Amino acid sequence: MAKKDHDTIAVRTLFLSDLHLGTRGCQAPLLLEFLKRYDVETIYLVGDIIDGWRLKSSWYWPQAHNDVVQKLLRRAHKGAKLIYVPGNHDEFMRDYVGHNFGGIEIRDTAIHEAADGKRYLVMHGDHFDMVVRHAPWLAYLGDGAYTLVLVINTYLNVVRRRLGLAYWSLSAWAKMKVKTAVNHISRFEELLSLEARRRDVHGVICGHIHHAVIHDEFGVRYMNTGDWVESCTALVEHFDGRFEIIYWADELRRLTEAEIVTDLPQRRREAKASAA
Numbered sequence: 001m002a003k004k005d006h007d008t009i010a011v012r013t014l015f016l017s018d019l020h021l022g023t024r025g026c027q028a029p030l031l032l033e034f035l036k037r038y039d040v041e042t043i044y045l046v047g048d049i050i051d052g053w054r055l056k057s058s059w060y061w062p063q064a065h066n067d068v069v070q071k072l073l074r075r076a077h078k079g080a081k082l083i084y085v086p087g088n089h090d091e092f093m094r095d096y097v098g099h100n101f102g103g104i105e106i107r108d109t110a111i112h113e114a115a116d117g118k119r120y121l122v123m124h125g126d127h128f129d130m131v132v133r134h135a136p137w138l139a140y141l142g143d144g145a146y147t148l149v150l151v152i153n154t155y156l157n158v159v160r161r162r163l164g165l166a167y168w169s170l171s172a173w174a175k176m177k178v179k180t181a182v183n184h185i186s187r188f189e190e191l192l193s194l195e196a197r198r199r200d201v202h203g204v205i206c207g208h209i210h211h212a213v214i215h216d217e218f219g220v221r222y223m224n225t226g227d228w229v230e231s232c233t234a235l236v237e238h239f240d241g242r243f244e245i246i247y248w249a250d251e252l253r254r255l256t257e258a259e260i261v262t263d264l265p266q267r268r269r270e271a272k273a274s275a276a
């Protein structure tokens with residue numbers, strides 16, 4: 001039996017960021033499924049699409065990652081508009097700002113005009129991330145640092161106990177870290193909103209901190225596309241200029257359940273026919 005072609009969902013614009021292709025964390029198969037479902041006029045790639053930092057140290061490039069690139073290039077070839085705004089993990093692409101690769105325009109930042117005429121600044125956002133800006137080595141340290149601290153803490157406390165010192169509370173430390181992280185997100189959102197106001201636009205569309213959200217807390221609209229490492233989120237603009245965050249894992253479950261229900265009579269007929 002031929003595989004059923006799913007109905008596609010048409011939207012005006014799609015914003016994707018933080019795919020981190022080239023790392024084991026990238027949820028490429030889910031992303032492929034997502035791209036198959038959505039029919040779009042314009043795609044903005046909002047940075048950290050290919051993870052050059054990781055690729056430098058260890059080459060990881062499975063077929064699914066290739067398929068994502070192929071799919072995006074094919075969309076450009078078929079007439080979709082593609083704009084690529086590099087981030088810090090794919091900063092090597094920043095050398096090609098102003099160039100066009102197979103129909104993909106590379107830009108440092110972009111202004112997106114929505115269907116309702118509102119204008120949005122599109123940028124990855126790392127320029128406003130103080131850690132990346134002032135201490136790049138800290139960002140390089142990245143997610144491995146937390147695991148390392150946990151290991152060090154265990155040994156540290158063994159030594160402390162032998163010396164008769166009190167246990168150094170990891171939970172207190174972790175709580176403090178979480179609080180700092182929350183402040184960090186809020187500060188990041190505020191700085192990007194300020195930049196949008198400075199440029200006299202209605203809002204900002206960014207990525208970088210892997211935290212999908214839409215709000216107006218800082219006087220302009222702040223929209224973050226999230227990521228395809230943990231949350232598998234995307235930002236879409238509908239034909240009336242309305243924006244929405246797609247939580248793909250939830251959406252996929254909903255769509256699959258709906259299809260199973262609609263397909264049921266058809267499947268029964270098929271089952272009967274094959275039994276006959």
Ligand SMILES: [Mn+2]
Pocket residue numbers: 047048087088089124126207208209
């Ligand atoms: Mn980034």
